[in-house]
Amino acid sequence: MERIASVHIIETLYHIDREYDYLIPENLLEQIKVGSIVIVPFGKGNKYQSAVVVKLKSESKFESLKPISDILEYPVLLNEELMGLCLFIKERCFCTVGAALKTLIPPGINIKTDEMYFAAPTEEIENLKPINMKASIVYRFILERDGAALPLLISEFGDEVTQLLTVLIKLGYLTKRYGVTKKINEKKERYIRLIISDDEAFLYIEGDKNQSSEKQQRIINMLLEYPVISESELLDYTCCGRSVINTLVRRGIVEVYYINIDRSFSFDEITTTEFELSETQQKAYNEICELADSDEPKAALLYGITGSGKTNVIIKAVRHALSQEKQAIILVPEIGLTAQAVALFAAYFGERVALIHSALSVGERIDSYRKIADGKADVVIGTRSAIFAPLNNIGIIVIDEEQEHTYKSERTPKYHTLDIARYRCTKHKALMLLSSATPSVESFYKAQNGVYKLIEMTDRFGGAVLPEVYIDDLREDESKSSENMLGDHLKSEIQKNLELGQQTILLLNRRGYNSHVTCRKCGEVNTCPNCSISLTYHVYVMDKNRGGRLLCHYCGYTEPTPTVCSKCGSKHLGFFGYGTQRLEDELEREFPNARTLRMDADTTAVKNSHTNIYEAFKNGKADILYGTQMVAKGLDFPNVTLVGIILADSSLYMSDFRANERTFSLLTQVVGRAGRAKLKGRAVIQTYSPEHEVLTLASIQNYSSFYDGDIAIRKAVVFPPFCDIAVFSFVGEVENDVELLSTRFSEEFVKLHTLNYPNSPLIKFGPFKDSIYKINNKYRRRLIIKFKNTREIRSLFSALLIMFSKASGRNAAVDIDINPSII
Incomplete structure (x- = not known):
């Protein structure tokens, strides 16, 4: 039998992150498996640390192994595939196994090593030196809890308790050792049940009247009638207090137990209509099914113009995977898109859908993981973190809008979702399906060279046509000034839509009111004291008439808007650049009767705000939706017939080799929001660079020509995918x-x-x-x-x-x- 476990310490530094061998005690032999989280004595001081088992074996090159102290039980099973994924992330992202592990498990599961204090039994302290009242209270507090962690003691008695603990240890009242605090952010509700038979219960309440009180009898009668009942309901219905239940517990009549409360996403009743695939969609679907049924790991790129109906193909492909008794993961790049995606997929797959993304509370994410681990979900929808869903029989992983930078983690471990998807599809012999109207240059290169299967959809679904695009040269628009963001042509098109009762989407990829404040006399720019970046001027509802505030978008520093220059004292301050807040003012001024909604990082900071904005616009409660790139992707509103890009140049000249690709993708995606149903769509692109090739190609959605030009440049100067x-x-x-x-x-x-x-x-x-x-x-x-x-x-x-x-x-x-x- 394998009696030795190789583990990685979870909280450790990169240079000492390696396998350590421990002996498995006899009483834990049947419990410990690869993926188990255990407690081990580590280092010369034998400090207790949490560790994860990565390998079981029968021999070790080391002698005198320390034994594992304990095993921790958690709701998420870390099987061999997920443990292999941890090691893969460590090797590819240069992080510790512990950092990778924390990425895999939901944040509500915490494994923390703390100083733990334990009280000596009362019979052992009789001959010890007496202690004062305060010390006695601390001792009793620890004794009653069979031990307490230092953070709990500090929160209860203050920082000065640390000195008191040292004294109590010296006197022999306490012992200290390091332990692992197991914490799972689960919501539980107390339930009460009888632990005696019905006959014994009747005898208890009908026998000696001195034995049972009237309140006890009410409690028992209720439990006889309702065997499964929460404590709160029981007390409410019987008009009793908890002390009555405590008495019955002490007498062995009832017991308290706990039931987990599910906080995972709940779905409203949604009616659906079955749909038939077009000829182009059916061809794409057949190719996807052929790959999915190959019983080999495969990858495909579903490349279709905006409005071609890629989502319908994906729904059918997921259905096919489920029909083969397999599971599916569907990823979207933005939290704002999960509302639409969840509503759509829940309509077809019902309660078998689980939702995972960072806007869920810690408890809700824990419950989603539990739902998946318990086999109650076959389809997982979410943003980047959903790729780690603990499914055990994956048939397809869909990555929608695969070109988006949000699929790359900017925090350790700095993984790319596509790399994780490839790994998991390899292990499950599943299909990785990338989907986009504007694929990343790297992905399209792989599709062109046979690494991915290229599946094309070149027609809009239902006979819809691409929007008519007008490139508005702002250099020739005399109405356009530093005070106005909307040119004459775009304003007239918005007015036309308002008169027709049709909806408009406006894109301005910068939040705030003005991008910076500058002294007109000496040129001094107001910058953040913590960062080498200018402060952005924001206006807030509560102080709109009091000058707003300056805000740093990097560290969060804020200060009142100055009235004079901090350097020369001049009152002549200039507010330059513009953002979504300033666009809000201009829309109110130009179209006072229009109903508007803003979607940017400021308006979507509150939970469910994405969903609320999406639902309001979908239900026709607003005429104009405007905001940053959140409005550009994936949204499908049949009454949107006009899209306006306020300034297309803003991302063209970034100092990054992907600037052209990002601009092309953003413009193509947002233009594609118009005319997706029976109504014909239009788009207006405002720019100071109307001749720029990226703008002209994006206006006609000519991805192939854009790709040909960009890949040639990357090859010449050696940029990805050539390195x-x-x-x-x-x-x-x-x-x-x-x-x-x-x-x-x-x-x-x-x-x-x-x-x-x-x-x-x-x-x-x-x-x-x-x-x-x-x-x-x-x-x-x-x-x-x-x-x-x-x-x-x-x-x-x-x-x-x-x-x-x-x-x-x-x-x-x-x-x-x-x-x-x-x-």
């Missing part, structure tokens, strides 16, 4: 330490590469200052590497990170991001 890119970031509060760390790292990088990996070509840039040099009082430098992602290069990166994980001080640290969404 991979690693960005090493150096961050710290002391500027000089950050510079020294980046310089030392660069020197060691060259040295190690030259000595140990001379046959692995790469190109190094930097180190140099980041584009935003300081964020939240931390200085940032970076080093960029172009390379081919091979085992040898990953070994080089890992060796460097281990070296500098040991050497990095408190004032500076190094991190790595492979193929970041923005360079």
